[in-house]
Amino acid sequence: MGTTFDNKKEISAFIVANRKNFQDKLLSEAVNVGSKIDDILKKGNIDLLKNAEKLVVYIAESHEKELEEFAKIEGVAWAEHSLTLAFKLEWVQAIRRTLWHFLYEYDKMHETQTDREEFYELEKRINDNVDRFLNNFFISYSDFKDQQLLSQRKLVEHLSVPIIPISSMIAVLPLIGTIDSYRIQTIEEKILMNIASLKIQTLIIDMSGVAEMEIDIIVHLQRLLGGINMMGCEAVMTGLRVDLVRKMIHSGVSFEKDALTKGTLQQTLREYLVLEPCK
Numbered sequence: 001m002g003t004t005f006d007n008k009k010e011i012s013a014f015i016v017a018n019r020k021n022f023q024d025k026l027l028s029e030a031v032n033v034g035s036k037i038d039d040i041l042k043k044g045n046i047d048l049l050k051n052a053e054k055l056v057v058y059i060a061e062s063h064e065k066e067l068e069e070f071a072k073i074e075g076v077a078w079a080e081h082s083l084t085l086a087f088k089l090e091w092v093q094a095i096r097r098t099l100w101h102f103l104y105e106y107d108k109m110h111e112t113q114t115d116r117e118e119f120y121e122l123e124k125r126i127n128d129n130v131d132r133f134l135n136n137f138f139i140s141y142s143d144f145k146d147q148q149l150l151s152q153r154k155l156v157e158h159l160s161v162p163i164i165p166i167s168s169m170i171a172v173l174p175l176i177g178t179i180d181s182y183r184i185q186t187i188e189e190k191i192l193m194n195i196a197s198l199k200i201q202t203l204i205i206d207m208s209g210v211a212e213m214e215i216d217i218i219v220h221l222q223r224l225l226g227g228i229n230m231m232g233c234e235a236v237m238t239g240l241r242v243d244l245v246r247k248m249i250h251s252g253v254s255f256e257k258d259a260l261t262k263g264t265l266q267q268t269l270r271e272y273l274v275l276e277p278c279k
Contacts, residue, residue, distance in 0.1 A: 030094035044081035075140025176209030208239025
């Protein structure tokens with residue numbers, strides 16, 4: 001088998017020449033996926049049989065670079081169209097078994113004798129290449145999904161930081177829910193950008209809907225209030241909850257230096273809208 005299997009192109013050519021038999025054998029090995037081939041083609045424009053043949057050629061001929069690139073492309077395609085990972089795993093394992101079946105048929109046709117050392121070398125090469133494909137596929141799939149989730153989270157976070165102009169110089173930022181380290185970064189970015197773009201002179205930040213803030217986030221907010229002042233904008237804090245004030249007292253953190261503090265948002269709006277000069 002050693003001299004026969006050393007010619008890698010002959011093996012892949014043998015599989016391509018017997019394409020129909022290869023596809024029939026592959027479909028018999030992957031019953032669940034086989035019934036979904038047309039659906040996957042329609043949903044993601046992914047031709048499983050054509051791609052299986054391409055993958056087998058890369059594996060048989062040990063084209064590692066092409067194999068890895070192909071795996072990354074496949075990973076993105078499956079992630080983009082939210083195709084089931086269980087189907088992909090079953091399909092690749094069926095390809096592995098089908099490839100070994102054709103290697104056996106090729107060996108038998110050429111009536112070669114299998115040397116143990118050569119066989120294990122072949123086994124390692126083939127299985128390593130299949131595993132290389134799977135590893136790169138899953139990494140690519142996971143990276144795409146992570147980026148997708150991050151983009152969606154950024155969108156949601158920006159929508160959850162609504163800076164509302166209520167006059168030519170005054171805007172309100174009502175904060176609700178839990179503020180974590182990621183969200184405070186979004187709040188900082190949006191506040192500073194909107195002060196510059198909208199030319200806000202007074203920003204009223206209402207905290208009455210904030211459920212929880214750890215002390216490091218409170219310190220970050222304190223620094224942000226300083227940044228608001230540096231941009232020539234007055235910061236006004238309203239609706240500070242009892243538990244938040246208690247946490248600030250015990251931690252020695254205060255907003256008094258960088259912001260005015262008021263009771264409720266409603267009272268503050270009435271005050272500032274009355275004080276705003278008429279044009």
